Amino acid sequence: MINRYFSLVLRVVVCGLCVMPTLVQACPSCKLVDDPIAQGFKWSILFLMAMPYIVFSLVGGGVFFSIKRVKQRSNHESHSDMKGV
C-alpha cells in the first residue's frame, strides 16, 4: 500500500518536472547561457571540480615515486652488499 502510494507521488513529481522544466534549472549557467557572470561561475565551478582530482593525483604521484625511489635505493644497497660478500 505504502509502495503504491510512494510510486504514485513519484510519478506525479516526475511528470510535473517534465511539464515545468524551469523548476529543475537551478544552475545559473543553465538559465543564463549568454550572461558573462554565468560564464564566470561556470568556468570557476569546472575549475574547482577538477582540483581535487589534480590534488589527489599529485599527492598520490608524490607518494608513489617516493616509495619507488626508496625501494630502488634499498635494492641497490642489497646488490652492493651481495657483491661485497
Next chain:
Amino acid sequence: MTDADQATYEHTADTGQPTSNARLAILILLGAEIMFFAGLIGTFLVFRLGSVTWPPPSQADVRLPIGVTGINTIVLLFSGYTMIRVLLSARKDSQKELRRWLLVTGVLGVIFLVVQGSEWVRLVHHGFTLSSGVYGSIFYVLIGCHALHVLVAVVWELSVFAKALGGCYSIDRHVGVEICAIYWTFVVVLWPILYVMVYLV
C-alpha cells in the same frame, strides 16, 4: 627535532616505512595549499570572466608593472633551478655546493620579494589599493597570498642554510632539504600561473 627523531624520519627503509613522515606531511600540506589557491583562482575567474571589460571601467587607468614583474618571474624561475642544484648537491653529499646553492636560492627569493614590495608601494602611491573595487581586492589578495608564501619559503630556506652551515646534512640525512625544496618548487610553479592570469590575460 632531536637527532634521533630525524634519523627515524630519514632511515625509512630501516623502520619499514615506505616513505618518510616528513615527506608525506609536506605533500598533504601542499594539497591543502593547492586547494586554498584554487579557491582564490576560482574567485578570480568569476570576476574576470563575469566582466565585459577587464580591468573594470572604474580602474581602467591602472597599469600593472608587467615588464618588471616579468623579469621578477624569471628570477623566481631561476631560483627553482638553483633549488634543484641544492637537492642534487645534498644527494651527492657535496657540502660546499649545497651551501653555495642554498645561499643563491635565498638571495633570489629575497630579490623577488623586494621587487614585488617596491612595485606594490608604487601602485599604492598611484591610488591602487585593496579597497579599489573588485580589481584591487582580487589583485592584492591573490598576489599577496603568494608573496606571503614566498616569504615563508625564504625564511624556511634560510633556516635550512643555517643548518647546512652547521653541517647538519649528509648523504643519508637530508630530508629537511628535500621538504624545503618541495615547498619552494610549489611556490615557484604557482607564480607563472598567477602572473599570466592576473598580469597578462
